[in-house]
Amino acid sequence: MTVKGKVIKVEKTIKENGQAAEEMRREDCPEKEAASGAPQEGAARQAEQEGMSASKDGQADGGHGDGQAGQCAVDGAAEGGQGEEPAHGSDDAPEEMGEGAAPGDGREKEKKGFFHKKEKKDPKDEKIEDLTDRLRRSMAEFDNYRKRTDKEKAAMYEIGAKDIIEKILPVLDNLERGIAAIPEDAKDSSLAEGMEMIHKQFLKTLEDVGVTPIEAMGKPFDPNFHNAVMHVDDESLGENVVSAELQKGYMYRDSVVRHSMVQVAN
Helix, strand or coil: CCHHHHHHHHHHHHHHHHHHHHHHHHHHCHHHHHHHHHHHHHHHHHHHHHHHHHHHHHHHCCCCHHHHHHHHHHHHHHHHHHHHHHHHHHHHHHHHHHHHHHHHHHHHHHHHHHCCCCCCCCHHHHHHHHHHHHHHHHHHHHHHHHHHHHHHHHHHHHHHHHHHHHHHHHHHHHHHHHHHCCCHHHCCCHHHHHHHHHHHHHHHHHHHCCEEECCCCCCECCCCCEEEEEEECCCCCCCCEEEEEEECCEEECCEEEECEEEEEEC
C-alpha cells in the first residue's frame, strides 16, 4: 500500500470516529447538542486539514513519506481521542442528571400521592350501592310495620274479647242469683241440679278463654281490683279488709274486665 492510500485510510478512520462520537453524544445528551457540537466539528475539521497536509507532504517528499504518514496517523489518533472525550463526558452527564433528578421525581410523586383525589366510582357500582341501601331500608320499614301491626292486632283482639266478656258477665250474674234463690227443699230437684251444671260449665268455658274471678272476701282492699261502695266498723276484722262482696269481679288475662264491688271494714 502506498503512502497516499495509508493517509486516505487514516482520514477515513478519523472521520468515522468523529461521526460515531457525535451520534453517541446526540443520543445520550440531546440537551447539550448545541453546546458540544461546535467543538467536535472543529476538531474533526482540524484533523481532516492535518491529514490533507500530511498527504501533500508525503507526495512531495517520497523518501520521508513513511515517517510523516506514521506521524500523521499518531497525531490523527490523538486528535480523534480528543474528539471522543466530549462524547465520553456526555455519557457521564446523563447519569449524574438522572441520579440528581431521582429525589425530585420521588418528591413530586409523593406530592401527587398526597393530594391525589379519590378515583370516581363506576356508575354501575354506585347504582348497586343505592339499590342495596334502598332495599335494606325497605326491609327494615316492613319489619317495623309487621311488628306494629302484630301489636295492634293483639290489642284489638284483647279489646274485642273484653267487650264480649263484659256483655256476658251480667248473664252469669243472673244465673248465680237464680241458683241462690232456689229454696232449700228444692235444691235436690233436677231443675236445681241442671242450673248448677250450667253454672259450672259457664265458669269452665270462661276460664278456658282466660277469664278468672277476682278474690275479694277477707283480702286487703286494693283499688286496682276492688270498688268500695260501703264501709262498716267491725272489730273482728282488720283495717281496710273486705268484709262483703256485693258483685263479683273478673279479669281477662292480666287486665281487669270488671272490678269487684265490695264492702270495706274499718
